[in-house]
Amino acid sequence: MTSMTPEQAAWFAQTFDRLVGNVGQALLGKNDVVRLAFTCMLAEGHLLLEDAPGTGKTAMARAMAATVHGSNNRIQFTPDLLPSDVTGVTIYDQKTGRFEFHQGPVFASIVLADEINRASPKTQSALLEVMEEGRITVDGTGHSVGRPFMVIATQNPIEQAGTYRLPEAQLDRFLMKTSVGYPDRASTMEILSGSAVRDRSTALQPVVTTQAVVEMADLAATAYVDQAVLEYISQLAEETREAPEVRVGVSVRGALALVRCAKVWAAAHGRHYVLPDDVKELAHPVWAHRFTLDAEAEFAGATPDAILARILTTVAAPQERAQAKAG
Template identity: 60%
Template sequence: MTVPAQQPPTPQEVQGFVDTFGRVVSNVELAVLGKNQVVRLALTALFAEGHLLIEDVPGTGKTSLARAIAASVQGQWRRIQFTPDLLPSDVSGVTIFNQATRAFEFHNGPIFANIVVADEINRASPKTQSALLEVMEERLVTVDGTGHPVPRPFMVVATQNPVEMDGTYRLPEAQLDRFLMRISVGYPDERNEVEVLRAAAAGHSVDQLHAVTDTSTVSRLVSLASRVHIADPLYLYAVRLAAATRSMDEVRVGVSPRGAISLTRAARVWALSNGRPYVIPEDMKELAGPVLAHRLLLAPDAQMRGSTADGVLRQAMETVAVPQPVGAGSD
């Protein structure tokens, strides 16, 4: 079955997206200094209606990044501190019997927000981690057979400490696959770290950020990004790239179809943020690492040899022919 093509964004719509995206980037960078690429990737996940996994050591600004995004889009944000004793109901909410009304009432959990920071998600038990699966995929929480939709836009920003640290649980593959991207903030360079110290000494914080857009505009721009054109050769490139990871000796589980879908979703936003109503191969190549690497499960012997998912993905990309650049309307 052929899916009808949508009308690509107009030049005015493209410029409107670029302006809004740029304002949000600049605003977030007031709180997260010297990390332009990280901020752009995080906002790409937001406008692609995806979820973000930030893997890094403590103190590098992971939570500040999420809070700055929420403040910039005038969104409601909640933080869930994941601990070994956290229960699934502590995330989703509970149904409580109201003595006055003689009826059961649902009390929302912290998952009901536009930006949800799942802090140190790998410190919670696998059962509690799995409580996020339905809402991340369906944007819906089901309690006692009743569905409760979360607000839109909705993004889970999960932070994770490196797996070699004590007291952590490895995220299951099913949950990793729900994250559109995995990124690392990293330490700031010397100049920006000095600025961080100055800002802290002056009492500057994320709480002082002002909104530069609102959630209704974000929702509108999410719909706009879905109209960005992807030519057939680029769809085929995404499929072949995913297939290449599945046939490698170093890989036990390769990129799923959901991973290929995620790559095209992110590429649409990335193209639009760069002023184009169509995707080019460089968009997919730029995003392949953040979108696909965390979905690879390496074979045990490859891990023992020191292979990494990013390195294996780069090898796979070298085996797949890159299509020639194509524009809107060209298939």
């Protein structure tokens, strides 16, 4: 596989900015979150949003699907939701005398799994195979969901009564975890002044086709990562496992996830190579949710973000290391 050229990186960055700018018309003042979301999509991963109701999570999913000329489905997770309500079901057709598979809402370019922690673990796990494999198996028959495919799952940090916390293994399947948050005052004023338009995402025009998204994802995977940067990521991952407050640190899958995201992030900035700064900027959204803290440390107020910030300060980046040796 040939590496990305500077010309291809420049085209990638230009297209990426158009995607972000288009969604920015529907989700005002949240370009940073939108950039992370598209990085997640082009790294062919899934996004977990932990946020209060009414912050624009559904609008972002719809706007992203409209921008890439893709389909989008929303699944409202509830305690009585069944796995077949997510994946689909096989039904016997009396006319043809055959069993026919009826696709569930998971067959879309972007699937919004709303309040995923409200469904039973059995239904939550119905998403596991399709998130990891890009396909589901019903009655022994496999069905591919195609590319691009992205799950944007949300969970509400308040009202935890009657919810089912996502297991660590399932959290690890999400490439990133972030939050949309409330808009700033200027953006809020613009939203309020345009209150006649209930959903701004419906007015968006597609910027690229789904095939172009697949090509961008394949192109981003060819960005160059120096051995020194890989060693840096590996050392950071080891430090998370050795931190005294952490029971389970970042896995090899987590380290790979950071490499994939860093490649897209570099290309989105017009570079065909990854810098240590790309790693630092993405470490929190890609790694913080993968920590399992020691119960006593958590009770004492330790947080994954604080631990990760300390590790990023402690471990010298490759360039800093070279300067220290030279000095």
